[in-house]
Amino acid sequence: MIINHPILGPRDFQEFTYLGDASLIDRPDWQADNAADQFHDYLYLRDNPAGEHRELWFHEQGDRSWLVVTRNTVTHEILNVELARDVARARGRSK
Amino acid sequence: MGKFDNHGLKAISPLGGYEPRVDVFTGLQIREVTDRALASLAARQGSENAVKSAAASYLGGALPEPAGWGEHGVFSAWWMGPDLWMISAPHDSHELMAADLKQAVGEAGSVVEQTDGWCRFDMEGPRCFDVLERLCNANVRAGKAGDATRTSMEHLGVFLLCQAPGQVYSIIGPRSSAASLHHALVAAAKSVI
Secondary structure, eight states, X not given: OEEEETTTEEEEGGGOEEEEEGGGGSOOOTTSTTHHXXXXXXXXXXXXXXXXXXXXXXXXXXXXXXXXXXXXXXXXXXXXXXXXXXXXXXXXXXX | OOTTTTOOOOOOOTTSOSSOOEEEETTEEEEEEOOEEEEEEEEOTTOHHHHHHHHHHHHTSOOOOTTBEEEETTEEEEEEETTEEEEEEETTTOTTHHHHHHHHHGXXXXXXXXXXXXXXXXXXXXXXXXXXXXXXXXXXXXXXXXBEEEEXXXXXXXXXXXXXXXXXXXXXXXGGGHHHHHHHHHHHHHHHO
């Protein structure tokens, strides 16, 4: 697979490590009243789609940036690559 | 003479020698470089432009673009990642560069002294392509002067700076693995030449 890094261009996937579902960005508020339930869902409940999936990848052997990669789990086609910090900021995650 | 100048200690290079190591092959030289001071510069969130302009006035020129490196007088700098650069200068004249750089950028950026965290090997000669293409998956034959690529050699994360395509490169890796990196460079050179 080739991952088209938003800054550096096409890079071999061996330079990257995989973390998991991009929903990990949406970490619950630990001070919320139902924080325990929210963290249960955050930690244990994952969709497992056959098709498009948004994932967190780390460019470990490169510029050390976190990426959100949209990948088709059936064909391994990579549809979109974004910097995770841009995604997080767009969701109001980064202060 | 300062009160700490008479310590009687002698600095050793990342490979453990008193003098930088040089390995010579037909058409290739691998030279340990030990005379550079290093400091990393990270822009704090929202201060990216402030850091760039403060660093530009300190260095005498703009910070390099992504995947690039450049020189301004005695300073050189390379891009390490988003909003993160490494600054380099001659150690003898700029031993306190990290403190000076922090003064220059103020609250806009974070500076970390990096001099003893890295080892550097310069590779020179017409066989550079043949050796580098066995060491890493950077596309060196398509590269140009001014490229700074973070890649891996011998399972070590390294920076590969191209000074002259196919002729002169700098390889900067973790100092604690200097001997492993050096072994990889020499082994690759021996397998080619």
